[in-house]
Amino acid sequence: MKIIVCIKQVPDTEAQIKINSDGSGIVAEGIKWVLNPYDEFAVEEAIRVKERLKEGEVTVITLGSQQAKEALRACLAMGADKAVHLADEAFTGADSGATALILSLAIKNMEYDIILCGKQAVDGDMAQVGSSLAEFLDMPFVSNITKLEISADKKSAKVQRETEGASEIIESTLPAVFSAQKGLNEPRYASLMGIMQAKKKEIKEIKAQDLGIEKETVKQMSKMHLLKFSPPTQRPPGRMIQGEPRDTAIELVKLLHEEAKVI
Template sequence: MHIAVLVKQVPDSEATVQVKADGSGVEIEDRYTLNFFDSLAVEEALRIKGQGGDVVVTIITLGGQKGVEALRTGLAMGADQAVLLDDPAFAGGDEYATAMVLAAALKGMQVDMILCGKEAFDDSSGVVGPLVAEFLSMPSVTSVVKIQLAPDKGSALIEREIEGGKEVIKVSLPVLLSAQKGLNEARVPPVMGVMKAMRAEIKKLDLAAIGLPATVVGRAGSKEEILRYHRHPQRPAVTMLQGEAADIVRQVVGLLKEEAKVI
């Protein structure tokens, strides 16, 4: 069984992000980490491998040096191999163009299951995973909190989170599943794993290797375009209320009613 895990290196939630004064872009502090939901996806692949049988786990990302860091984290956790999709033509792509590249690379890999995070912290869109499945004509289930493979590994029972509840879905393999919090707790890479990952060879695939024309990848292949960036609007200065509890409670209720008019 071959499981591919799509991963992405993203800014840490503590990293500062500054919008340029002219709105043309953002400056991101150099504090990156493996996307949280992707770490759950890697963990799940390793747990399936741990259940026995002949399972190979391949980690895949698109991007340059930052991508390599994501792959090394996945390898350190215990993945078998890593693939970096890297070509100048891939730059500036939206989710559509990114999914196009990933799908083309996966097409040649004979995968039985694709795992990914439910969304990446940087854009929180959660679009790439299902798009990859669509391009591969494979079913997809997002926001997955439980995966139970059938003994013959031809299908799986999936639990998916929905508002205030869950859905239980039976799906045939190959399938793409996106990991939601609650699926598992990702392991911390062991020291031996980290050392092994540093030496591991990372397979690189460029545009020619995946066999796509330059017109369908990167900026050229994108559907969406960012016109400009904005700062998050600032909240007015806080009104602090201190003193006797009974007094300040009366005050805050009064303010919510008279000033904010929300109750």
């Protein structure tokens, strides 16, 4: 069973995000970068499937800067077998669709039975790469899974997803793309041995030209372009109503009715 997991390095969820002066991006300085938490579920599940079946190979893949190698190494330390890094200046500025397309070009040359990814990256929150990738690879896609079972003949998988008021159980042929939702598993910590072994595992670098892509092509692939980041508007400060309880109650009801329009 060959499993590919698509991952992304994102700012730590606890990091304070600041927008740079021209609004073209965020201030990278002082930010701790981590493996996207939803991708962590995907990596963990891939390793568990391999452990359950007692055979298989888990390959993690990412498109990102040199720094993104840290995230790949974190996956290798958890127990992934191999890593592929799509690292090229030419990929800079790729939108979700282009990212999925580039990933699909790289994955086409690889062997796979299952492709897993997080349901979304917690920085961009686009939640597009998984579904787009399935489209480019002409594969079935189930989003937000919380359970994954491989059939005895390894030709299909049963997955579960939580919807409003019900759990959906879906059977799909393999190969397929699944995106991981919280609840799928509890990701492990990398052991010391895992960290030491990660060094010996291969991180294969793939350049744009290996996939026959030129910088201009990436621009054409991207149908969306980021215009500007702007900070969220500041929440107005709370208002204190002062006075005797009788008067403040009347004032509060009036404001809730006329200004807030909630009653």
